Amino acid sequence: MDVDFLKNILEGVKMGNIEIEDALKELKILPFEDLGYAKIDHHRSIRNGYPEVIYCEGKTDEHILGIIEKMSQKNCNILGTRVKKETYEKIKKIYPNCKYEELGRIIKIQNKPIENIGKGNIVVVTGGTSDIPVAEEAYHTAHFLGNNVKKLYDVGVAGIHRLLNNKELLFDARVIIAVAGMEGALASVVGGLVDVPVIAVPTSVGYGANFNGLSALLTMLNSCASGISVVNIDNGFGAGYLASMINKL
Template sequence: MDLRELLEEVKNNKLDIDSALDKLKDFPSEDLGYANIDHHRQIRNGYPEVIYCEGKSDEHILGIIDKMNQKKSNILGTRCRKETYDKIKEIYPDAEYEELSKILKIQNQDIINLGKGKIVVVTGGTSDIPVADEAYYTAQFLGNKVERVYDVGVAGIHRLLNKRDIINSARVIIAVAGMEGALPSVVGGLVDVPVIAVPTSVGYGANFGGLSALLTMLNSCASGISVVNIDNGFGAGYLASMINKLD
């Protein structure tokens, strides 16, 4: 039950004040010792808290999911191990997993499309897809129409130009690239909408684990480009969703 439902039940005399106070004891946050769950984040930001699974034990992830599930929150987990998902699936049969992007999803409420337009996710190469899919599924789970245009990097610029109709239909574009990271600059020069650049760690030695792509994107001569951290598909999907929902 979310706060709005709780207040509606009190208003309609379906729930007494003492019972409502008991339900509110874990608001705005719930301290589990190893995690402090922010149950009010959806009220403040429009989205529930997202679980970053990497570095967390299976026990801690399951504990967080249990508390969020009790609140009927939609649950999104990033960087989730397949072995962890298998354990979650045994307890929560409705859990879904996108293996390439390592995205975990448990949908307890209908996902309402509040986006004003479409988000398009573009990649330089096929090797960038795991990060791009993290952005894709994040934006989709947060209530947006999302389309993918993959493997259209600058090494064969005609591939990108052949997708101009899709790119021009976007309200926000997420451009994901490794190697030298030139794709966002090219895309930024073709469109009149915000471009969110995502550098990936894909590349040979002088790529420095994505640092070269990051610096290229930060130094882009095209206007209207913002840059998130290396391999941060989630951050790009989240930001794109916020932009897409602006009036």
């Protein structure tokens, strides 16, 4: 549900095309619709500018399908994260317009045109190839929320000339998402080159002392470069969402 949906209801009542009782049936599910196992926040796009996103990990396929059904009834564009391919196959049978981004484990159901709300480019940068799945989650999240998004993968500090050879892409960005595991130094390097916000995403990529991403997280939190914010380990979605909020300001 979005602002246009509410405007259409109010306009319909004003013009006499919608009965007051019918309008009340639609409005009474605000601010959420209780399915028993989930409370769908139909009001979120009005408050935050984006509809609720379905975090699918840990949910049953039946629950995911139930949430999608209710959101589709409101003509929402639907984004789901951490989706297993087997779950996508079940969704695809019911919603043929469902798209699956396998690397990022993202499903997208576009029920209406996506408005480009971004003021500039978001650039997603990775330290290595192993960081790409998390980067893809960030990329597709930001793109689905209405932004121009560009990729710059495998340009970590072990071969920093790869990053410097693409500095024009960095300088043209309005927001940068830096995704890296191991020691997580990429965000500091990027932050020292640009005059725009850098969102650092630590990944769980690395050997034993990486502690499943903790070393990269601590490096990013302790960065000496200014203008860096840090999301949780492997949280590509959070980075893409935050970048979109910044880019539409």
